[in-house]
Amino acid sequence: MTDDRTRRTAILATAAKAKSQAKTTAAERAIRALVKRGEAITFQAVGREAGVSHAFLYQSPELRRRIEYLRSQARPTPAARPDTNGSDTVVLALTAQIEQLKTRHRQEMQALRAALEQAHGENLDLRRELARRGAAPS
Incomplete structure (x- = not known):
């Protein structure tokens, strides 16, 4: 019984990792598409474009850094x-x-x-x- 449970746990972990990777890939594609169209890069826009939740984007350190960086670049400073x-x-x-x-x-x-x-x-x-x-x- 322990072997079945371990196997099921491993299958679920693999599926969760694949799902997370698919969401990350979708978010990266969404960012590229938004940049290409010249639209604002925000968590809401990326989430809508990629079909992922805001929570997923905020919880992914790499995606969060990238979105925050691109969002800050899009805002012109008064001097610029x-x-x-x-x-x-x-x-x-x-x-x-x-x-x-x-x-x-x-x-x-x-x-x-x-x-x-x-x-x-x-x-x-x-x-x-x-x-x-x-x-x-x-």
């Missing part, structure tokens, strides 16, 4: 951040222009709705007048 004043100005100008267009659109739609309501009212008055005079509306 390029000057974006030109593009910021363009974005602000376009945002203001969009807001103006939205406001004008809202005003035009309100005016059109008011005109439509007035036309419906006039149409209703004319139908009533025709009915009062005895003419059948066509």
Whole structure:
């Protein structure tokens, strides 16, 4: 009985090791894929891409070091951040222009709705007048 238990334990240990190695391989592939696509390297992104849990990534010392390193490299420091004043100005100008267009659109739609309501009212008055005079509306 001891031999069977030892054998089963060895089989389970081998299976657990193979499962862990498969998860590690999947996580490494996920990191490479995220880097290749230029996406942020985070525990959540790697876990989602590889189909592994955050706990697995945190518990693996090598994967954890690699993800933390890549995550820290992706964050630009304020001194290393390029000057974006030109593009910021363009974005602000376009945002203001969009807001103006939205406001004008809202005003035009309100005016059109008011005109439509007035036309419906006039149409209703004319139908009533025709009915009062005895003419059948066509």
